[in-house]
Amino acid sequence: MNTLDDTFKQPPNQPANPSQQSHCKTLLLTGATSGIGEALCNQYLSMGWNVIACGRNPEKLSLLVCNNNVTAIQVDLTEELQVTEAFSSLPQLDLVILNAGNCEYINDAQHFDGQLFARVINTNLISVGYCLQALLPKIVAGGQLALVGSSASILPFSRAQAYGASKAGIAYLASSLAIDLKKHNIDVSLIRPGFVKTPLTDKNDFKMPMCISSEEASDFIVNGLNKRQFDIHFPKKFTLILKSIALLPESFWHWFSARTLQK
Structure with missing residues (x-):
């Protein structure tokens, strides 16, 4: 398995004291290792969970393993073989949150950047398929699967052809999985954040209305997962506005979306 120091800590579902299991x-x-994922990692650790933290940055992962309840796995999720090898020896899992992703904008739609499009789709959508292939058999009956999408799947936005398409795919994937995994007693959640201040969104060159912190986002997510909600969207004021606009004629929401993310 591709873990830090080429070792895998004692399997998180098997604590040293069997009475604690x-x-x-x-x-x-x-x-x-950053943004919403880092905030979620910290929050679940504070709640007494064991966390298997996955990422590509060995330096950041090495900081996480200072906590005895963390197992760090260094893996590039866009590489199927790496994913298969990294996750092959995992214990049973109560909750899987597939949060990794990237965002790049297509600044000139008339001169469409196909390589950028493929890069974003591979990172945000194809890699999720590799993870599902490796991880779904390990989720216990009564467990949960959460896919992190985006409020960008509610409405189309200017320059977001690649990012929005990848997150629209996540939304459909989550809805379909929720149907088929119900018989296996696995609940599925779709997480659709609005604007969240992270190293990723710090690169945005436009206004981000109702932007919240990663810690606030983590609170919304944990509360929604505790309630086993399917559609965890937040902040509600922002996402409900988007959902309301999506019900209006296309001419209006095309105008609204185009204005929202213009440079």
């Missing part, structure tokens, strides 16, 4: 739940989290 029934009290310890295990989360596998991708994109755990």
Whole structure:
């Protein structure tokens, strides 16, 4: 397995004291080294969970393993073989949150950047398929799967052809999985944040209305998952506005979306 120091800590579902085993739940989290993922990692650790933290940055992962309840896995999720090898020896999982992703904008739609499009789709959508292939058999009955999408799947936005398409794919994927995994007693959640201040969104060159912190986003997500909600969207004031506009004629919401993300 491709883990830090080429070792895998004692499996998180098997604590040293067997009497503690029934009290310890295990989360596998991708994109755990920054932004929302880092906030989720910290929050679940504070709640007493064991966290299997996945990412590509060995320096940031090495900081996480200072906590005894963290197992760090260094893996490039866009590489199927790496994903298969990295996740092959995992214990059973109570919760999987597939959070890793990237955002790049197509600044000139008339001169469409196909390589950028492929890069974003591979990172945000294709890699999720690799993870599902490796991880779904490990989720316990009564467990949960959460896919991190975006409020960009509610309305189309200017310059977001690649990012929005990838997140629209995540939304459909989550809805379909929720149907088919119900018989296996696995609940599925779709997480659709609005604007969240992260190293990724710090690169944005436009206004981000109702932007919240990663810690606030983590609170919304944890509360929604605790309630086993399917559609976890936040902040509600922002996402409900988007959902309301989506019900209006296309001519209006095309105008609205085009204005929202213009440079």
